[in-house]
Amino acid sequence: MNQPWxxxxxxxxxxxxxxxxxxxxxxxxxxxxxxxDGTGRVCILVDNDEKLNMPFETEYKISAEVYRRNDKxxxxxxxxxxxxxxxxxxxxxxxxxxxxxxxEYFICNIEDCLxxxxxxxxxxxxxxxxxxxxxxxxxKTEAGELPDWLRYFYYxxxxxxxxx
Numbered sequence: 001m002n003q004p005w006x007x008x009x010x011x012x013x014x015x016x017x018x019x020x021x022x023x024x025x026x027x028x029x030x031x032x033x034x035x036x037d038g039t040g041r042v043c044i045l046v047d048n049d050e051k052l053n054m055p056f057e058t059e060y061k062i063s064a065e066v067y068r069r070n071d072k073x074x075x076x077x078x079x080x081x082x083x084x085x086x087x088x089x090x091x092x093x094x095x096x097x098x099x100x101x102x103x104e105y106f107i108c109n110i111e112d113c114l115x116x117x118x119x120x121x122x123x124x125x126x127x128x129x130x131x132x133x134x135x136x137x138x139x140k141t142e143a144g145e146l147p148d149w150l151r152y153f154y155y156x157x158x159x160x161x162x163x164x
Contacts, residue, residue, distance in 0.1 A: 005029055008102065018129040020160035025127060029095070032056075042098045044123075046156065052123075052149060054093040062087060062094075088119060091149030114139070119146075123153050136163055 003011075009027050017025055024047055031040035041055040065083045066076070074082070087093070101120035105113055113125035114135070125131060126139070136158055143154040158164075 012124075016124070016128050016130075018127060018131070018157065018160070021127060021157065024160075029098075040095060042095045051152065052091060052093075054095050054098055056095055058087065058092055058094045061092075089147050091147060093120065119150050123150060126154055126157050131157075133161055133163065136161060 009029075012027050013022070013025065026045045026048075027042070028045060029040060029042045041053065043050045043054060044052040062080070062083055066079045069079050069083070071079060088097075098120060101118050101124065104116060104118060104121045105124045108116070108121075110125055110128055110130040113121050113128070114131065116122050116125070126136075139154065140158065140163070143151055143158070146154060
């Protein structure tokens with residue numbers, strides 16, 4: 001994204017977010033200026049409670065796990081993809097995962113975002129005002145198959161719209 005974070009945040013919270021959740025969901029990011037690599041973190045807050053935190057330390061945890069699994073039958077990339085998938089299933093992401101998700105979310109139509117392989121893109125799409133009640137009704141059945149952290153956001157949207 002070539003926009004400053006303040007514009008992206010405003011767009012997410014004011015233009016894209018469904019009316020039922022406006023004022024309840026906030027997106028937060030910070031950079032640690034004194035860190036040698038300028039790292040930081042991203043998080044999503046619901047009612048001022050952090051529900052999804054994406055700290056830079058995740059990179060080190062993923063790398064350590066990849067090297068711990070010294071499986072000679074798999075390439076380094078295969079091990080990395082496997083570990084990353086397991087972390088994502090648990091709701092553990094790196095800050096740049098959110099940046100990549102934003103890029104996809106802003107360029108794709110809402111139907112493609114709802115079907116995306118990237119769970120962060122699906123999260124953004126579920127909270128999007130363009131996702132209507134009929135679509136939400138259809139998504140109720142698939143919500144039970146999602147990871148707990150993503151299911152939370154699906155149910156948050158469903159209940160905020162009065163869908164049981």
